[in-house]
Amino acid sequence: MWRDSLLMAGKDLRIEARSRVALSQVAPFGVIALVLFAFALGPDQGPMAAGAPGLFWVAVLFSTVLAIQRSVSVESGDSARDGLRLSGLDPAGVFLGKTVAVAAQLVVLEVILGVGVVLLYGAHIVDYWLIVGSCLLGTVGLAASGTLYGVLSAGIRVRETLLPFLLLPVVAPVLLAGTRTWQAGLTGGTPADGLPWLRLLAVFDAVYVALGVVVYGPIQESA
Amino acid sequence: MSVQQQSPRAVWATRVIGLSALVGTVFTVWLGLWITPPDRTQGDLVRLVYIHPGVAWVALYVAFGLTFVASMLYLWPRTRSFFWDRLAASSVEVGVVFMVCTVVSGSIWGKPTWGVWWAWDARLTSTALLLVLSLGYLAIRRVPAEPAVRAKRCAFAALFVAVDVPIVHFSVVWWKTLHQGATVLNANLSPTIHGSMAWTLLLGFVSLTLVYVWMLLVRYRIAVLEDQLGSGELDVALAERRAEGTTPGPAPRPLAGADQTVEEVTA
Numbered sequence A: 001m002w003r004d005s006l007l008m009a010g011k012d013l014r015i016e017a018r019s020r021v022a023l024s025q026v027a028p029f030g031v032i033a034l035v036l037f038a039f040a041l042g043p044d045q046g047p048m049a050a051g052a053p054g055l056f057w058v059a060v061l062f063s064t065v066l067a068i069q070r071s072v073s074v075e076s077g078d079s080a081r082d083g084l085r086l087s088g089l090d091p092a093g094v095f096l097g098k099t100v101a102v103a104a105q106l107v108v109l110e111v112i113l114g115v116g117v118v119l120l121y122g123a124h125i126v127d128y129w130l131i132v133g134s135c136l137l138g139t140v141g142l143a144a145s146g147t148l149y150g151v152l153s154a155g156i157r158v159r160e161t162l163l164p165f166l167l168l169p170v171v172a173p174v175l176l177a178g179t180r181t182w183q184a185g186l187t188g189g190t191p192a193d194g195l196p197w198l199r200l201l202a203v204f205d206a207v208y209v210a211l212g213v214v215v216y217g218p219i220q221e222s223a
Numbered sequence B: 001m002s003v004q005q006q007s008p009r010a011v012w013a014t015r016v017i018g019l020s021a022l023v024g025t026v027f028t029v030w031l032g033l034w035i036t037p038p039d040r041t042q043g044d045l046v047r048l049v050y051i052h053p054g055v056a057w058v059a060l061y062v063a064f065g066l067t068f069v070a071s072m073l074y075l076w077p078r079t080r081s082f083f084w085d086r087l088a089a090s091s092v093e094v095g096v097v098f099m100v101c102t103v104v105s106g107s108i109w110g111k112p113t114w115g116v117w118w119a120w121d122a123r124l125t126s127t128a129l130l131l132v133l134s135l136g137y138l139a140i141r142r143v144p145a146e147p148a149v150r151a152k153r154c155a156f157a158a159l160f161v162a163v164d165v166p167i168v169h170f171s172v173v174w175w176k177t178l179h180q181g182a183t184v185l186n187a188n189l190s191p192t193i194h195g196s197m198a199w200t201l202l203l204g205f206v207s208l209t210l211v212y213v214w215m216l217l218v219r220y221r222i223a224v225l226e227d228q229l230g231s232g233e234l235d236v237a238l239a240e241r242r243a244e245g246t247t248p249g250p251a252p253r254p255l256a257g258a259d260q261t262v263e264e265v266t267a
Helices: A002-019 A021-041 A045-073 A077-086 A091-121 A128-153 A159-170 A172-185 A191-222 B008-035 B044-050 B052-075 B082-114 B122-142 B147-175 B195-246 B262-266
Strands: none
Touching (some): A045 A091, A045 A159, A077 A191, A091 A128, A091 A191, A128 A191, B044 B082, B052 B147
């Protein structure tokens, strides 16, 4: 399973490295979202800094939808999905590999958006461990749940509109927990307030990774 | 195309449940609006309590619980049957109606109590999220697919929602809560209301559960008919195509007006 997951993650990341869709389209989309939020809030940096945690995570969530769409569409052409099914790779390994590949892209995106939040919104990070911890745990949860919903919607013609509708309410806990942890990690927050939310993120990750390992195969077969 | 008729016993049972639900609901409304006294602090606003917890109970526990159990029974190979698939889908659809009623009645209660239509209360918010998740299930349901593929897809969707519900609930509760504590199902299981109010509340729970069961039975019957119609249409189309292949087709009809001259047509 682990070897298959590394193979799968390597394959997806190689495709992204060559096509550069994530870097040239998904990341700029996230930055544009940050700029648009600033336009909506006005030029005063006070509301921007106060809303920075939530705006960061909303931008990450929207970008996640694009990253998952991309991860699914990589397998949709030239009967690649059938090829994957017939390849003999462990479905759990395929799930973990795709999750790792999406998570790696999201981490790069979050670094870009994090810098954007600090520069554009004037947010000041106090506790780096909380910020990094929430990003890593939130990313795993987003990637795992997104990969699951991605395979569930694979083969559906209206996937582009269906996937955000299905995924965004499901990842609402990540938005809540990530935002609260960031609030605790930025100026004015109390670092201890972030710890329960980190635990919630860890539970979300554990649930969706375990669920994906168990059910990815049957879903892949029926897609 | 023949439509499988419902057994007389099933028709009779559906009618009895429907009639009981109607009588129970009428009695609940009568007791709730005219017989029970107003509350000392909430006044007449308390009358919403005879409906709101009942619809919430059906929406959040009965309907969604049945959907989850039926979906799991469909996914389990030994019990796999379209009966469970139809039951799960019917329960979600009826549950969505009750969820909308829960959110709307909660919001109506919230306006005079909290001063706003939507106070981002934890329970209302998590119910609204469950409503959106259920609408997602119904959206997957409407995607055209082979019945077996659709059933499996929907069963997995129900499983994902069920797994997400506790996390959503706890995250929203931690986020914010304003809601009144549980009145009937509290930690000590001792109701904090008494007399005619308690009996009316109990009658509301029973009546609304009966309304749900009746709607579920009717919706299930419609699902069976829809499936029969779908497979029947396919049978008819196949028979027509086979007939085209075995029997000589009708002579091509001349185009209308082909035997007429230009002068006759334009006259």
